[in-house]
Amino acid sequence: MEFNIKSGHPEKQRTACVVVGIYEPRRLSEVAKQLDEVSDGYLSSILRRGDLEGKIGQTLLLHNVPGTLADRVLLVGCGRERELGDTQYRKVISHAIRTLHETGSMETVCYLTELNVRGRDTAWKVRHAIETARYALYSFDQLKSKKNITRRPLRKIVFSVASRRELGIAEQARREAEAIAGGVELARDLGNLPSNVCTPTHLVEEAKRLCNLHDRLTCKVLTESHIEKAGMNALLAVAKGSEQSPRFIILEYKGNEKKDAHPTILVGKGVTFDSGGISLKKAERMDEMKYDMSGAGSVLGTLSAVAELQLPINVIGLIPAVENMPSGKATKPGDIVTSLSGQTVEILNTDAEGRLILCDALTYAERFKPSAVIDIATLTGACVTALGAHAHGLMSNHNPLTNDLLNAGRMACDRAWELPIWDEYQEQLDSPFADMANIGGAEAGAITAACFLSRFTRKYRWAHLDIAGTAWKPMPKKEKGSTGRPVPLLTQYLIDRSCDDGMPPPLPIPMDLGEDE
Template structure:
């Protein structure tokens, strides 16, 4: 898909379709009024006849509108003007893009980006129009023998800005949006891949492929023998029941200054989660291929950051395993010694994500990070608490919490803070080890975060529980690519703290490899 931004009068656009908004009840937007004026009241007469009320979700495609150069004019219902907020705006854009794609308009000039969205500027409207357009047109058909082919698909979208003075900011927003959308697509594609293809080794190969696309990125992969040698026993315990060997994938992007402390992202990569010996019910178990969406989000975010050439140092750590039952599998009651030296009583083998994450979080210490953020489809309890709209957010550092919450609000990829109080820690007490891997039925998302917090005491840390947000169910089943927008926005904001020009690049010395590894 090709995206551009421009400024110009709607009636002068030579294109397959011009898109304008209509508010409820039957009120033309400012741009629609311009077309109505040059057409001799053509649009207002249609509204008076009741062809379009202006409700959100309504569309009306007009041909050969007098006084215009476009083949078509698409009227899109926007609801009541005073109620047009973030969510409603994205829905309006989605309705328009879907209609254009299905009605043969291969190119369009869209004026919906000139609508007045409460509290949002032109750059925000451009960015979210592009991200929404990409999301609306996304499909995963790589594994279908017969593709669903649209005869005349939408190929080019030009989004309008109200004045030429806004073009520079709009173009920057367009660039950011396209790279974020590419990162989201990568995360979706990985998440939607079935578990028989997307194995830990496959994830490692995808990380190497990503690394080869960017000069400032390096990749190393620790294989099973390296993990055993170094003491990743909690991670290895999860992988014991599977014939798929585990991997620890480390990606390093060096876009900042040599001495800048890195930001570390840790993504849960359980490529299929049966629950192990504590096996899950069979209903909807196919969706457990999505249990590696934290890993997919890390790869998608690294892709966006590298494409944008952000001046930050960023590390991605992905513990990748498959969790299956077998005669070799870890059993409830087993005790393992984690990489940190803390012993863990495994009371439930379906609480496996925290086991691979705790070793990865300990491994992150060697980078002396500025902050560490882990991303994991960790608990069903978080889905019960927050549903699908919001990620659960836990942190031991208030400024980091505020930064992530703000990034979520800007990106419309929102999180909600949940408590990480010491009151919950005692639920993890074990009579036989330092810590149990579950804390009982109550406050399951919180006790899971409390478990991880015991391995993050040496740095500033946040945990995003994305169990409710990483994929959709029902007829829209599929990975969402979240929280790539939130994480990328957070990193963009961090970049602007030191360097407002995101295009600035800083030459750095090559990264040295210091341990046994499979190097890209």
């Protein structure tokens, strides 16, 4: 798909289709008014007949509109003008793009980017139009013998801005949108792959492929023997029951060569299939456990976007990649392991495995003296119950980091919601036999999972994103699949950091963890 930016009158566009908005009830947008004038009231006469009310989701395709050079004009319902916010705008764009793709318009000039969206400027509208278009046209048919082929697919979209003065900022918005959309699609592809294809080894191959594409990206991989030698026993406990050996992936993006430029670290849960282990899950919807590596996918997608944009910051991605399976070698409920931090964990439920691989990765992160660490994981069903499919659960030990992530989520239309991790919740993790248990009981499951992780993050600024409800859509079948979230939020956060005058210094780290294996 090719995207371009231009400024010009709608009636002068020689294209397969010009797209303009119609507000409810049957009100022409400013650009639609221009077309109505040159066509001697052709659009308004159609609206008066009741062909289009202007509600979001409605479209009307017109051919040979008088006074225009385009083959077609697509009218798109935008709802009530004063109610046009972020979510409504993206819905309008999505409906328009799908209609164009299905009706044979192989190219288009779209004027929906000139709509008035509450509190949003031209750059935001262009960026989200492109991201939404790419998202709407995404298709995963890699493993089908018969591909999803559209006879005359949409190939080129030109988004319009009101004046030539805005072309520069709109072009930068296009660059950001294409990079983010590419990262989202990478995360979606990885999530949608079945677990017999997307194994820990496959994640390694994908990380190396990214490094081959970008000079500033380097990759290091710890194999099972390296992981064991390093002392990551909590991670190994999860992998013991599987024939797939674990991997620990270290991806480093270096965009700032200054010696005092401390990295932001992204830690992604990479459980390529989660059966629950000995604490076996129910058979219903167990196929969705292939998505349990969505945190890892989002790290790879974000680093892809960062490298594409060549942001002037340093970012490290840590991906503990395992498969959680039951077998005669699998970890059993009641087993106790010593984590990389030296803290011991009583594993009461082998299905609470994500926190076990993450705790060792979070300890490993200390050696890089990070400015901030963000872990991303499909961690708890409790977060799905609490927040549903719309917001990521966000918990953190640093209020400014929390605010930065919340703001990035609002800007990216990839929102998070803060949950508390007060000391009172920590008591639920008490164990009579080890330093802590890996579960805290039925109450506040998302919070106690984060409390568990917080015990391994006391030496730096840390935030946890629980994406269990947002990483994939279970239903309906035609929409089932990975969402690629939270790549937009994470990339926006890093874009914001790259615009800062300086990154915050890391917290002091008294503990010497030695050299990398």
